[in-house]
Amino acid sequence: MRFKNFILGSIMAVAAWIAAANSIGVQARYEDDVTEYSALIAGDSLPMQAKVERTQQQLAAISLVNVAKNQEGEAPASLKSASESLLDNLLATAHKYIGVRYRSGHSGPDGFDCSGFTSYIFRQYDIKLTHSSRAQYNEGERISDIASLKKGDLVFFGGSRSSKNIGHVGIVTEVDPTNRSFKFIHASTSSGIKVDSSLDPYYTRRYVGACRVVQ
Numbered sequence: 001m002r003f004k005n006f007i008l009g010s011i012m013a014v015a016a017w018i019a020a021a022n023s024i025g026v027q028a029r030y031e032d033d034v035t036e037y038s039a040l041i042a043g044d045s046l047p048m049q050a051k052v053e054r055t056q057q058q059l060a061a062i063s064l065v066n067v068a069k070n071q072e073g074e075a076p077a078s079l080k081s082a083s084e085s086l087l088d089n090l091l092a093t094a095h096k097y098i099g100v101r102y103r104s105g106h107s108g109p110d111g112f113d114c115s116g117f118t119s120y121i122f123r124q125y126d127i128k129l130t131h132s133s134r135a136q137y138n139e140g141e142r143i144s145d146i147a148s149l150k151k152g153d154l155v156f157f158g159g160s161r162s163s164k165n166i167g168h169v170g171i172v173t174e175v176d177p178t179n180r181s182f183k184f185i186h187a188s189t190s191s192g193i194k195v196d197s198s199l200d201p202y203y204t205r206r207y208v209g210a211c212r213v214v215q
Contacts, residue, residue: 086125087152087214091173094121094185094193101192107131114168117187118154121171127213133169140211146198147177152214155184155198157206166208170196 094117103111108120115136119129129136137156143149151172159167170186173195181198188194198207 083214087150090121090125090152090214091171091185093124094171094173097121097193098185098195099192102187102189112187112193114170114187117193118169118171122213129213134166136169137166137209137211140213141215143210143212146175146180146182146210149175149182149210150212151175153210153212155182155210156208157203158208164208168206172210 097109097112097117100109101111102113103116104113105116106112107116112120115129115131115133118133118136119131122129129139133156136154140154143153149155149172151174153172155170155172156166157168157170159165168186170184173183173185175182179199183195183197185193185195188196196203198204
């Protein structure tokens with residue numbers, strides 16, 4: 001009988017300890033919240049910032065335009081300008097290599113294959129792309145409508161053996177939404193770095209899709 005009373009007493013003690021621990025935990029979280037709120041009222045955002053940084057997941061990619069938006073969902077003009085300036089510089093760099101020969105497996109600057117060219121150009125602006133056209137197709141935001149393309153977007157085409165499997169990539173230089181067409185700079189196997197049009201039947205029938213790595 002005494003043993004049963006001892007067991008019962010032990011169980012009740014453990015239950016009381018767990019309840020107290022939970023209560024302490026709740027109280028601690030409450031006190032943390034009060035502290036953070038008081039700090040914010042006083043103009044000190046560091047406690048809240050530290051809490052956010054502890055729980056925030058690392059972003060897979062950085063978007064210049066999506067860093068800050070107003071209530072209408074529009075990016076500030078300064079951020080749009082920064083993005084456009086980056087893309088202008090990127091394309092200016094790409095055009096410097098027009099005429100450089102095609103070399104399979106190479107990523108410049110004396111020769112390029114298609115994904116070697118795109119990865120090399122973006123790398124000059126600290127944007128890393130895999131040296132593979134198939135991989136690059138999954139390394140940005142997918143753009144399904146040609147009319148929505150922007151300069152700097154990556155465009156993908158089927159290989160010589162199949163128009164369904166990605167085998168080629170280029171960088172959009174200009175877009176004509178009315179004609180739903182675009183021009184792109186790429187590493188052509190026959191002519192090296194050059195600018196072509198999506199209206200060329202060869203590319204029209206092989207076009208697969210596009211993605212955006214700079215917003």
